[in-house]
Amino acid sequence: MAIFTSFEHETATQQPSRLKSVQIKDHLRQEPPYHRAVLCYIVRGANIEQELPKSPKANSAQVRKSDRVALPCGSLEPLLGVIEDNSSSPLDTAWKTIKKQTSIPPSSLSVLRYGKSFLSATSSIGQKCLFYPFAFHLNTLSGLSTEVDKLRLDQSICGWDNRDPNLYDLMDSHYYGQGLRKIWFEIDLGPTPGKMLASGLKQLQHDHESGARKLAAVSVNILRAVLVNLDDPITLGGTWWQKARITAWHLWKNGRQSMDAAILSFLLMTLTEIETFLLTMGPEETCDKLHISELFDRIQKKIRSYKLRLSYNFGSYAMSKIGRTGSIPKHLKILTLSASHTIRECIAQLVRISGAQLIEICVLESRPLFEGVSLASSILEYLENEPNSPKVDVSIFTDASVALAAQGVDFLLLAADRIAADGSVSNKTGSLPAALSVRHVSPSADIIVVSELDKVAMQSCDTEAHTMENNESSEVLDAWQQSETVKGLGVIEQKIQKKSRQVTVNVPNVYFEWVPPTLIDAYICEDGVKLPSDFQKRSQWIEEQCERYFDHNFWTPAVNVLTWFLLVTAILSVITRLGTKYWIFRKFTEDDYFSITSLVLCAAQSIAVSMATANGYGEHCNSLSSSHIEEMTKSQYSANILFILSMCFSKLALISFIDSLTPASTDDHRIAVGLKMFTLVWGVIGVITSAFQCKPPRAWDYLDGKCFKIVGDIPS
Secondary structure (H helix, E strand, O other), X not given: OEEEEEEEOOOOOOOOOOOOHHHHOOOOOOOXXXXXXXXXXXXXXXXXXXXXXOOOOOOOOOOOHHHXXXXXXXXXXXXXXXXXXXXXXXXXXXXXXXXHHOOOOHHHEEEEEEOOOEEEEEOOXXXXXXXXXXXXXXXXXXXXXXXXXXXXXXXXXXXXXXXXXXXHOOOOOOXXXXXXXXXXXXHHHOHHHHHHHHHHHHHHHHOOOOXXXXXXXXHHHXXXXXXXXXXXXXXXXXHHHHHHHHHHHHHHHHOOHHHHHHHHHHHXXXXXXXXXXXXXXXXXXXXXHHXXXXXXXXXXXXXXHHHHHHHHHHHHHHHHHHHHHOOOOOEXXXXXXXXXXXXXXXXXXXXXXXXXXXXXXXXXXXXXXXXXXXXXXXXXXXXXXXXXXXXXXXXXXXXXXXXXXXXXXXXEEEOOOEEOOOOOEEEEOOHHHHHHHHXXXXXXXXXXXXXXXXXXXXXXXXXXOOOOOEOOOHHHHHHHHXXXXXXXXXXXXXXXXXXXXXXXXXXXXXXXXXXXXXXXXXXXXXXXXXXXXXXXXXHHHHHHHHHHHHHOOOOHHHHHHXXXXXXXXXXXXXXXXXXXXXXXXXXXXXXXXXXHHHHHXXXXXXXXXXXXXXXXXXXXXXXXXXXXXXXXXXXXXXXXXXXXXXXXXXXXXXXXXXXXXXXXXXHHHHHHHHHXXXXXXXXXXXXXXXXXXXXXXXXXXXXXXXXXXXXXXXXX
16 A cells, blocks of 8 residues: 655635635635645555454554554655646546556556545645545556556555554654544444444445435445444544544445435434434433434334335326326326336336326336336336236337337436436436437426435535446446347457557446436425425535534534523523512512523523524534624624623622621621622623723624733733
8 A cells, every 4th residue: 555645735816915814714615725635545455344453442542553454554755736727626636646646547546435634734834734535446557557667666555464663653643644544434433333334335335226215224224333333432522423423424425426415315314313312311311322223213214204205295296297187098108217116116106096097117228237127027016916906018118219218108207316406316327318308209298306305415516516427337348248249349348458549448337317407397205396496405404414514523502502401490590589589578679680680691691602603603613604703703702791791690699688688787788788899890890801802893803803811911
């Protein structure tokens, strides 16, 4: 394994000489004033799973020698690669850097894992740098042109078993080690959970038959298996919750990127359910693995209910369209493609309730794996168990004859592996030709997408930004090899394996393509018929939740819960006290009015804290925009002043109450008056100190304003 590192230096043009720290905190929403870099770890080893930590306790910052995993051998100087186009993605830059600064051809490499980006201060650069780590697997050496190239590569890459002990000292201080931890989750999760996650990722990556919903459900099961095998105490503030989010992030990014919208939605739903459950537990209660397993059972039950609700909603929509003529049609024709449990259930529902005498179902074969044949088979199996069904004619068409299959159809049914915020739908390749053919030869037909809302992708990604899954060309070649009529297949295979500069042969095997919203008549989801505007709201919510759970430590729920819990406790205490006193004495005294004033100020302070949390209080500052930071600091400024005033009147209430217990003692009364005066002076000084800690007019701006440090400015 070897490390190749590339730095992308993004030069900030026309920036002022002094960037305000508020702008720095605007995390990548503006042009960053720091460098960005990609870390490329190239793995030559064949089996990563054999290199897991030997101890489940390899979770601390300092990795012990007995817990070490195989790390990259040797120490190479970072390779510098300046980004020339600000629109280039980190992955594109990583590929360009490897191509420019190594002898390894891209055909010999494949992306093994994505690592989560991180900020790190580097002495070599002189400032903070945002790193994007990637792991690449070296598949073969056959692409290297000369023996000299192979020798150079062998000198740069060492085997997994050759471990350099000096590199472990860099783990906690060097960005190499930080990047490695972001990619090799086995270091932090431990051997058993790490192996389960690695095995689960392979399962998701190699499953080319299941749809997005099924893969999303599988990802939830993988998350469950990892979490129940963690030995950490199950709390929101500890390492268990951090590892839960790490696991979910890798399932999202390293599972199946072409279907990651559904995977991400299911994982976010699961994290939300876990967080809500742990927040509602009392201080005396403890959460164990049995509670987590029961929680996952409820989540899976909820996921299974989607399919039934979808089929019912489709049936209602289809019957409303059929009923427009005022009579039940004798013949219905449906066109669909690929294999989808959702599509099968929708067709079955229409067969049950349509009342048509003949239902014609046309299924495209869906090359290269012929999923359409599997769908037709499952429909036929269902019909065998429905003796009262109408006459059904199932026809399997080749993909090339889609225009013929589209003639006279009433409905084109499409599933969705991903839905963009604008309503564009990513589905099996062949969906766009089917939609165009139906629109041309059967313009009165309805093109319907049936999908769960969980397949909506986050708002920041448009259709061009989504990953295009180009799979192995061998899947296409296998179909050609089955036919005896294909001539010269050996020539094609030879050119694919041995590329030349003059002639190249490629066999793309792209699984998914986009259908624009202009071709779609209706979106049927588990909650009914949806519009593209509904997807925009959903995608925005997904992006917010993604930032919440994956981009930083998020303490806002804890701050809100604690704030309102203490406020409710204070309200109940004051109401109980006032009610009891009025019931006995039929009047209020000075201490009661002080208590009421303190309670009102306490409520105002709680509202100010809630306004601060709404603008990012409790989140990492790097994730906040400048406007949110300003609103948050204003709310904090108000909350601090209100807190001092509330405490002042609370102390006055206590002093007045004690004074009222000994009304005949003049000495006690003098002491009480003195304490009241001292408390008032303390309150006034506290308010002035808090109000003018920073220079007006931006007295609230303790981040960038000119302020005095209450502790640091006191002489020692």
